[in-house]
Amino acid sequence: MYVILTVRIYSDNLIKKMSKTAAHRLSSDELLEIFSLSENATAVYTTDEIIIQAASKAMISYWGKDQSIIGKPLEEAVPELKNQEFIGLLKNVWNTGISYEAKDTPALLRVNDKLQEFYYDFKYRAIKDSSGEMYCILHTANDVTERVKRDQFERGLIGKLEASEKRLSTILRSIPIPLCIMQGPEFIIEFANEPMISLFQRYPEDVIGEPILKVFPELAEQTINEDWQEVLNTGRNIHYEEDPVYIYSSTGEKRSLYLTYHYHPLLDTNGIVDAVLATVIDVTEQVKSRMSIERAEEMLRHAVNSVELGTWHMDAVTRKFIPSQRLKEIFGYQPDEEMTFDDALKQVTDEYREKVAEAVEVAIQKGENYDLEYPIIGLHDKRIHWIRAAGKLYASEEGMPSHFSGTVLDITERKLDELRKNDFIGMVSHELKTPLTSLKAYTQMLLARGKKNNDDFNISALSKIERQVNKMSAMINGFLNVSRLESGKIYLEKQNFNLDELVSEIIEETMLFTSSHTITFAPCAPIPVYADRDKIGHVISNLLSNAIKYSPKRRDIEVKCELIDNCAQVSVKDEGMGIKPQFIDRLFEPYFRVESHHTQHISGFGIGLYISAEIIKRHGGKIWVNSESGKGSTFFFSLPVS
Ligand code: ADP
Numbered sequence: 001m002y003v004i005l006t007v008r009i010y011s012d013n014l015i016k017k018m019s020k021t022a023a024h025r026l027s028s029d030e031l032l033e034i035f036s037l038s039e040n041a042t043a044v045y046t047t048d049e050i051i052i053q054a055a056s057k058a059m060i061s062y063w064g065k066d067q068s069i070i071g072k073p074l075e076e077a078v079p080e081l082k083n084q085e086f087i088g089l090l091k092n093v094w095n096t097g098i099s100y101e102a103k104d105t106p107a108l109l110r111v112n113d114k115l116q117e118f119y120y121d122f123k124y125r126a127i128k129d130s131s132g133e134m135y136c137i138l139h140t141a142n143d144v145t146e147r148v149k150r151d152q153f154e155r156g157l158i159g160k161l162e163a164s165e166k167r168l169s170t171i172l173r174s175i176p177i178p179l180c181i182m183q184g185p186e187f188i189i190e191f192a193n194e195p196m197i198s199l200f201q202r203y204p205e206d207v208i209g210e211p212i213l214k215v216f217p218e219l220a221e222q223t224i225n226e227d228w229q230e231v232l233n234t235g236r237n238i239h240y241e242e243d244p245v246y247i248y249s250s251t252g253e254k255r256s257l258y259l260t261y262h263y264h265p266l267l268d269t270n271g272i273v274d275a276v277l278a279t280v281i282d283v284t285e286q287v288k289s290r291m292s293i294e295r296a297e298e299m300l301r302h303a304v305n306s307v308e309l310g311t312w313h314m315d316a317v318t319r320k321f322i323p324s325q326r327l328k329e330i331f332g333y334q335p336d337e338e339m340t341f342d343d344a345l346k347q348v349t350d351e352y353r354e355k356v357a358e359a360v361e362v363a364i365q366k367g368e369n370y371d372l373e374y375p376i377i378g379l380h381d382k383r384i385h386w387i388r389a390a391g392k393l394y395a396s397e398e399g400m401p402s403h404f405s406g407t408v409l410d411i412t413e414r415k416l417d418e419l420r421k422n423d424f425i426g427m428v429s430h431e432l433k434t435p436l437t438s439l440k441a442y443t444q445m446l447l448a449r450g451k452k453n454n455d456d457f458n459i460s461a462l463s464k465i466e467r468q469v470n471k472m473s474a475m476i477n478g479f480l481n482v483s484r485l486e487s488g489k490i491y492l493e494k495q496n497f498n499l500d501e502l503v504s505e506i507i508e509e510t511m512l513f514t515s516s517h518t519i520t521f522a523p524c525a526p527i528p529v530y531a532d533r534d535k536i537g538h539v540i541s542n543l544l545s546n547a548i549k550y551s552p553k554r555r556d557i558e559v560k561c562e563l564i565d566n567c568a569q570v571s572v573k574d575e576g577m578g579i580k581p582q583f584i585d586r587l588f589e590p591y592f593r594v595e596s597h598h599t600q601h602i603s604g605f606g607i608g609l610y611i612s613a614e615i616i617k618r619h620g621g622k623i624w625v626n627s628e629s630g631k632g633s634t635f636f637f638s639l640p641v642s
Contacts, residue, residue, distance in 0.1 A: 031054075032044075032053065032054040035054045035056060036054060036055065036056055036057060036067075037056070037057070038056040038057075038058070039056070039057070039058055040056060040058060040140060041056055041058035041059040041062050041140065041141040041142065041143070042054075042055070042056040042058070042059055042138065042139065042140050042141075043055040043056070043059045043138075043139040044136050044137065044138055044139070045074060045090060045094075045136060045137045045139065046135075046136045046137075047094070048091055048094045048095060049073045049075075050073055050074040050075065050087060050090045050091060050094070050137070051071065051072065051073050051074075052069055052070055052071065052072055052073070052074055052077055053070070053071075053136060054070065055069070055070060059139070059141065062109065062111075062118070062120075062141065062143060063077070063078045063109060063111075064109055064110055064111030064112060065077060065078065074086075074087060074090065075087050078109070080108055080109060080110050080115060081107075081109075084107060084108060086107065089124060090124055090137060090139075093124045093125075093126050093137050094126070094134055094137060096126075097126045097128060097132075097134055098126060099123065099124060099125045099126045100123070100124045101121075101122065101123040101124070102121070102122060103121045103144075104119050104120075104121065104144060104148050105119065105120055105121075105122065106118070106119050106148075107119070107120055117145075118143060118145045119143070119144050119145045119147075119148035119149075120141045120142060120143060120144060120145075121141070121142040121144050122139065122140065122141040122142070123138075123139070123140050123141075124137050124138075124139055125137065125138040125139075125140075169191070172191060172193055173193050173194065175193060175195075175279075176195060177195060177279050177280075177281060178192075178193065178195040178196035178198075178199045178279065178280045178281070178282070179192070179193050179195070179196055179277070179278065179279045179280070180192035180193070180196045180212075180277075180278050180280075181266065181275050181276070181277050181278075182212055182228060182275060182276045182278060183274065183275045184274060184275065185229075185232065186211040186213075187211055187212045187213060187225065187228055187276070188209060188210065188211050188212070189207050189208055189209065189210055189211075189212050189215070190208075190209075190275065191208070192204070192207060192208060196280065199280060199282055200215070200216075200247075201249050201250065201255075202215065202250060206250075212225075213225060216247050216248070218246060218247055218248055219245075219247070222245060222246070224245070227240075227263060228263060228276045228278075231263045231264070231265050231273070231276045232265070232273050232274075232276065233273075235265045235267075235273045236265070237262065237263065237264050237265070238262070238263040239261070239262045239263075240259070240260065240261055240262075241260045242258045242259075242260055242283055242287050243258065243259050243260070243261065244256065244257070244258055245257050245258070245259050256284075257282055257284045258282075258283050258284045258286075258287040258288075259280050259281065259282060259283065259284075260280070260281045260283050261278060261279065261280040261281070262278070262279045262280075263276050263277070263278050264276070264277040264278075264279075265277075304326075304407070305326075307409070308326055308409075308410070309326065309407045309408065309409055310323065310324055310326040310327025310328075310329070310330045310331075310407065310408040310409070310410075311323075311324040311326070311327060311405065311406070311407050311408070312324065312327055312391075312405060312406065312407075312408065313403055313404075313405040314341060314364075314403060314404045314405060315403055316364050316393060316402040316403055316404050317402075319341060321339075321340055321341035321344075323339050323344070327339075327408050330385065330387060330408055330410045331344060331347055331376060331378070331379055331385075332347075332378035332379035332380050332381060332385075333379055337379075344376075345357055347376040347377050347378075347379065348374055348375070348376050349374070349375045349376065349377060349384070352372075352374040352375065355372070355374070356372060356374055356389075359372055360391075360404070363391060363392070363393055363404060364393055364404050367393045367395075369390070369391075369392055370389065370390060370391040370392065370404075370406065371388075371389075371390040371391075372388070372389055372390075373386060373387070373388045373389075373411065373415065374386070374387065374389070375387075375415075384412075385410060385412045386410075386411050386412045386414075386415035386416070387408050387409065387410055387411060387412075388408070388409045388411045389406065389407070389408045389409075390406050390407055391404055391405060391406025391407070392404070392405070392406055418486065419486070419487070422482070422483040422486040422487060423483070423487075425479045425480075425482065425483045426479075426480060426483030426484065426487070428479075429476045429477075429479040429480040429483065430480060432476050433473070433476060433480070436469065436472060436473050436476060437473075439469055440466070440469045440470075440473065443462055443465050443466050443469055444466065446458065446462050447459065447462040447463065447466060450462055467513070475605070478605065478607050478608065478611065479605075479607070481607075481611050482590060482607050482610065482611060485610075485611065485614050486590075490614070490615075490618070492531070492532040492535065492618055492619065493532050493534075494530050494531055494532055495530070495531075495532075495533055496528060496529075496530050496642055497528070497529065497531075497533050498526045498527060498528055498529075499527045499528075499529045499531075499536070499561055499568045499570065499639070500524050500525075500526060500527050500561040501526070502533060502536060502537055502540065503521065503540055503559060503561045503570060504521060505537070506537055506540045506541050506544065507519050507521050507544065507559060509541070510541065510544050510545065510548075514548055516548065516553040516554065517547075517548050517551070517553065517554065517555060517556070517557050518554075518555075518556050518557065519544070519556075519557045519558075519559060520556060520557070520558050520559065521558075521559045521560075521561075522560060524560075524561050524562060525563070527561060527562075527563055527568045527641065528641060528642050529568050529639050529640075529641055529642050530642035531619050531639055532615070532619070535615045536615070536619070536639070538611070538612070538615065539612040539615055539616060539623075539637060540570060540572075542608040542609070542611070542612050543570075543572040543612065543635045543637075544557070544559070544572055545608075546572075546608065546609070546635070547572050547573075547574035547576065547633075547635075548574075549602050549604070550574065550576040550577055550599070550602065550633070551574040551575055551576025551577065551632065552575075552576065555574065555575040555576065556574075556575060557572065557573065557574050557575075558571075558572075558573040559571070559572050559573075560573075563641065564638070566640075566641060567621075567638040567639065567640060567641065568638060568639045568640075568641050569636060569637070569638040570636070570637055570638075571634050571635065571636045572634065572635050573632065573633075573634040574632050574633055574634075575631070575632040576632050576633065577598050577599075577629070577630065577632075578627045578628050578629040578630050578631050578632050578633050579594060579625065579627040579629060579633055580594070580629045581629075584625060584627065587609050587625065588609050588610055588612075588613040588623065589606075589610060590606070590607060590610040591605060591606045591607060591610075592606045592609075592610070593605075593606035612637070616637045616639070619639050619640075620639075620640055621637055621638050621639040621640065622636075622637065622638050623635070623636065623637040623638075624636050624637075
């Protein structure tokens with residue numbers, strides 16, 4: 001800089017001398033010679049053709065030329081300037097006498113045979129003689145290429161920096177996980193993305209730029225800030241899973257949350273940790289639902305234990321069987337004794353074993369519910385234990401094979417009671433049958449005699465006795481059937497017959513005793529079945545008498561016999577009181593009756609449908625009902641056709 005200044009002062013003085021006393025002291029050539037030695041880039045032009053009168057070495061080297069250009073018009077000496085502004089500017093200076101200067105100006109110059117861009121600070125000074133006429137133009141220039149390029153580079157760098165900062169902030173903003181940056185020892189929230197703001201449940205302007213403990217002082221009560229401090233002090237990451245945290249909403253309500261969070265140190269330009277990047281995931285819902293599942297499981301475990309339920313789990317594919325301790329106990333195993341499914345099956349009594357194995361198979365293959373009562377023989381005590389086993393196939397969850405599992409309850413006591421009760425009912429019913437038969441015979445004899453004597457009173461009284469005796473014997477037969485059913489002593493005597501004919505017969509029989517209702521039966525094509533005619537007759541008669549019993553007088557009863565899906569289907573439709581949905585599943589249980597003020601005066605023991613269902617099931621058929629309370633019911637059964 002010093003050199004440039006001195007040269008400039010020197011050249012200014014020189015020019016002054018040139019204009020006044022040059023001729024006396026130094027010749028123009030001498031001056032130009034000195035000039036050319038200047039280390040400063042300087043040139044002198046004359047005329048409006050911009051003839052180069054002199055050029056310092058530095059200027060010549062800027063142009064990438066040699067001494068031979070002296071005396072030539074600039075345009076010719078440095079032809080690449082032709083299309084640039086400089087020649088025009090110089091001509092303007094010459095013509096107007098007004099100096100011109102500019103900084104950081106780019107110029108294209110051919111140096112070393114290569115057109116290159118340089119930058120200059122330059123000045124075209126109009127030098128005039130004492131009369132004010134243009135004398136020459138003094139051109140001084142400074143190559144500032146390096147500085148300009150450095151500036152450009154820095155500007156570029158800053159631009160890039162700004163762009164990447166912008167990009168970073170876009171990325172931070174677009175991350176769907178709540179995230180914030182807490183700056184310095186006060187943990188000022190410098191940045192918080194949208195999900196974090198909504199987790200805070202605050203307006204951005206209320207949190208951004210604020211110390212977090214000012215917004216949520218309750219975090220300090222929970223010493224959470226100590227973790228951030230630790231990140232600042234140690235530069236280590238901190239990670240917590242499902243941490244219980246409470247914060248207050250802006251209206252002061254306490255919000256209890258479970259958060260999984262990660263604190264990450266951020267460094268300043270000196271490599272010192274000055275901020276904490278926190279990512280937080282709100283896992284409250286997951287934790288709460290898991291907790292409620294755990295609670296439910298706990299309750300279930302309690303329930304299972306308190307009723308002494310045995311449980312098992314069986315892999316549907318590998319058939320690996322895992323019994324609970326209680327299940328092993330029910331089957332008579334010691335806790336450390338191994339128990340397999342085949343072992344368990346062997347303990348089932350002979351008459352039930354096949355049925356149990358088949359039911360398990362059907363449950364696993366078809367996913368049907370498994371619910372059976374059967375006797376087993378205790379492993380060591382060899383005594384009969386009755387159990388109720390119920391199970392279900394659970395479809396596979398992701399990564400888990402489907403499994404068949406369920407519960408086993410020891411029902412020996414109840415079962416033995418039931419069996420005793422059945423035996424008793426069976427015995428009593430059987431004993432009642434003999435006197436009832438003779439009662440019936442004598443009644444019929446007396447009735448015949450009354451008819452012969454035209455004794456109207458006796459005829460009417462004896463007819464009533466006969467009807468009551470018939471009712472009683474039907475009832476007793478019912479009990480006898482139940483007891484036979486329960487002890488497995490009911491046998492089917494199958495034969496080929498037409499179901500539609502049987503339906504007509506039973507309707508006719510029923511109508512003999514009933515005048516209160518109209519029974520319609522649409523004619524149909526013969527439907528042959530192979531079944532126990534008496535027992536199926538019993539089922540039809542039972543459905544008909546229920547339809548009569550449970551619907552008001554003079555209402556229609558519609559009976560149909562159809563062939564549907566290759567099954568013989570009978571339906572009995574009434575317009576009676578109907579059945580509430582909650583009772584429908586229980587209708588076919590033994591001794592079940594709907595208790596209501598409508599039914600309390602209707603006699604019955606709740607065994608008709610149970611017996612009917614057992615008969616149909618034993619035929620491989622189905623029985624069911626559609627009903628709407630207050631509107632009526634339709635009972636159906638279907639049998640395979642022969
Ligand atoms: P019972 O008629 O002797 O009580 P059932 O086994 O035949 O025994 O019927 C069981 C119960 O089902 C009845 O007590 C009654 O509540 C209900 N039920 C049967 N059939 C009908 C029907 N057609 N309409 C309304 N309820 C019926």
